[in-house]
Amino acid sequence: MTSAEPRVVDFPLRRPGEAFPPPRYQDYRDQPGLMLSYLPNGNKVWLVTRHEDVRAVLTNRKISSNPDHPGFPNISQTMGVPRQEQIPGWFVGLDSPEHDRFRKALIPEFTVRRVRELRPAVEQTVDRCIDAMLAAGNEADLVADFALPVPSLVISSLLGVPPVDRDFFESRTRTLVAIQASTDQQRDTASRELLRYINRLVAIKQKWPGDDLISRLLATGAIEPQEMSGVLMLLLIAGHETTANNIALGVVTLLNNPEWIGDDRVVEETLRFHSVADLVSLRVAVEDVEISGQLVRAGEGIVPLVAAANHDEQAFACPHRFDPARTERHHVAFGYGVHQCLGQNLVRIEMEIAYRRLFERIPGLRLAVPAEELPLKYDGVLCGLHALPVRW
Amino acid sequence: MRITVDTDRCVGAGQCVLTAPAVFDQDHDGVVEVHDPAVGADEQDAVALAATLCPSGAITVQRD
Numbered sequence: 001m002t003s004a005e006p007r008v009v010d011f012p013l014r015r016p017g018e019a020f021p022p023p024r025y026q027d028y029r030d031q032p033g034l035m036l037s038y039l040p041n042g043n044k045v046w047l048v049t050r051h052e053d054v055r056a057v058l059t060n061r062k063i064s065s066n067p068d069h070p071g072f073p074n075i076s077q078t079m080g081v082p083r084q085e086q087i088p089g090w091f092v093g094l095d096s097p098e099h100d101r102f103r104k105a106l107i108p109e110f111t112v113r114r115v116r117e118l119r120p121a122v123e124q125t126v127d128r129c130i131d132a133m134l135a136a137g138n139e140a141d142l143v144a145d146f147a148l149p150v151p152s153l154v155i156s157s158l159l160g161v162p163p164v165d166r167d168f169f170e171s172r173t174r175t176l177v178a179i180q181a182s183t184d185q186q187r188d189t190a191s192r193e194l195l196r197y198i199n200r201l202v203a204i205k206q207k208w209p210g211d212d213l214i215s216r217l218l219a220t221g222a223i224e225p226q227e228m229s230g231v232l233m234l235l236l237i238a239g240h241e242t243t244a245n246n247i248a249l250g251v252v253t254l255l256n257n258p259e260w261i262g263d264d265r266v267v268e269e270t271l272r273f274h275s276v277a278d279l280v281s282l283r284v285a286v287e288d289v290e291i292s293g294q295l296v297r298a299g300e301g302i303v304p305l306v307a308a309a310n311h312d313e314q315a316f317a318c319p320h321r322f323d324p325a326r327t328e329r330h331h332v333a334f335g336y337g338v339h340q341c342l343g344q345n346l347v348r349i350e351m352e353i354a355y356r357r358l359f360e361r362i363p364g365l366r367l368a369v370p371a372e373e374l375p376l377k378y379d380g381v382l383c384g385l386h387a388l389p390v391r392w
Numbered sequence: 393m394r395i396t397v398d399t400d401r402c403v404g405a406g407q408c409v410l411t412a413p414a415v416f417d418q419d420h421d422g423v424v425e426v427h428d429p430a431v432g433a434d435e436q437d438a439v440a441l442a443a444t445l446c447p448s449g450a451i452t453v454q455r456d
């Protein structure tokens with residue numbers, strides 16, 4: 001047990017004008033034990049920054065993902081993002097064994113083999129977005145015109161949303177995840193409209209099952225119809241802005257490191273390097289537990305910072321270098337433990353195709369504003385760009 | 393090399409299939425399955441890596 005008083009650091013961790021991951025993470029990692037911080041609502045949270053410690057937290061059974069536990073760090077809520085977790089079926093907020101029923105029912109849909117079958121559909125989606133950008137002229141906002149629609153269209157086709165409803169679906173999910181561009185009320189309305197739409201879709205699939213994810217999930221009998229909307233909203237939200245942010249930041253990094261364009265190894269390295277889901281794997285101790293020599297009491301929040309872990313020099317050689325040829329594969333950009341990203345193999349394919357097709361078809365792609373002026377997201381739980389103005 | 397997989401623990405992340413595709417597969421339910429328990433000398437490192445990448449600790453390996 002460390003005898004020294006833990007160091008208290010200010011929240012939020014990401015601040016305007018700073019690079020991401022924040023240079024301060026280095027200093028946090030170098031301190032023994034854990035950092036202590038307080039959320040805007042006064043909740044006490046422990047920050048975990050070393051790779052080894054992040055993995056230990058995310059596999060510890062005394063540590064819970066359930067936001068109903070008192071002391072759970074509801075970061076999204078304190079940052080003004082509406083809370084989705086109360087919907088039944090929102091299984092990322094459940095612990096084993098309750099969580100496992102949902103996860104087991106879903107994994108056949110996300111196996112390595114299954115998502116490879118989706119490759120032609122993803123290629124078509126990516127190409128259509130590029131066609132539209134090319135047809136519109138010689139400049140675009142790569143976030144609005146490419147990085148956001150690609151994952152959104154991929155998920156809607158995965159869920160079996162009929163093509164005629166895709167525009168509705170896409171516009172509502174976009175409102176929901178566009179933290180800066182939409183008001184709380186707009187997001188609330190979009191969320192309600194989506195939920196209503198999803199419920200209707202589930203009812204239709206119950207009556208007339210097809211060859212799609214919703215019908216197959218219903219057929220397993222493992223998930224109750226009233227839990228379906230939570231499951232489907234989770235898939236929709238978990239896979240949208242995360243993927244978009246990673247694509248947008250990855251494109252900027254490739255423009256800065258053009259020697260790597262065309263090499264598929266960039267996919268894994270942009271995941272590690274950008275670690276967009278830095279504040280996603282939130283936890284609370286449900287029993288007293290010791291982490292890195294620090295006693296964490298039951299009811300205290302724990303925030304494993306995956307961006308800090310992924311830039312830990314104990315785990316990665318020259319972690320601050322963008323090096324797609326590195327052999328270490330153990331980044332925690334998708335988390336670790338039983339909640340490790342369910343959509344990770346789909347994301348890998350989406351990103352691979354997105355980077356490859358974008359630079360093949362628009363070889364003259366370049367930033368339309370100086371790199372320092374790109375609007376980084378400081379206000380959400382994810383790191384990313386609000387916009388990415390490009391030209392060719 | 394001896395490989396033990398715990399199918400109850402498996403969460404279907406697919407890390408093992410990506411890392412050592414000659415040895416690991418996912419069955420119809422998406423759960424880990426050992427393709428070929430006779431691990432060739434050139435595959436042992438990949439299998440050991442797959443075990444450490446597995447997020448749920450479903451794979452254990454014992455080197456001979």
Ligand code: HEM
Nearest residue numbers: 091092238239242243246277281334335339341342343347
């Ligand atoms: C670059 C893109 C993505 C990143 C960085 C990412 C990151 C993550 C992380 C860190 C977690 C763990 C959360 C926790 O520990 O509490 C997670 C879970 C999850 N992700 Fe992703 N994700 C991405 C894309 C996707 C996509 C495309 C989908 C689905 C279509 C998806 C579906 C999910 C689901 C369902 C969970 C919850 C799994 C569970 O609780 O068992 N994600 N993701």
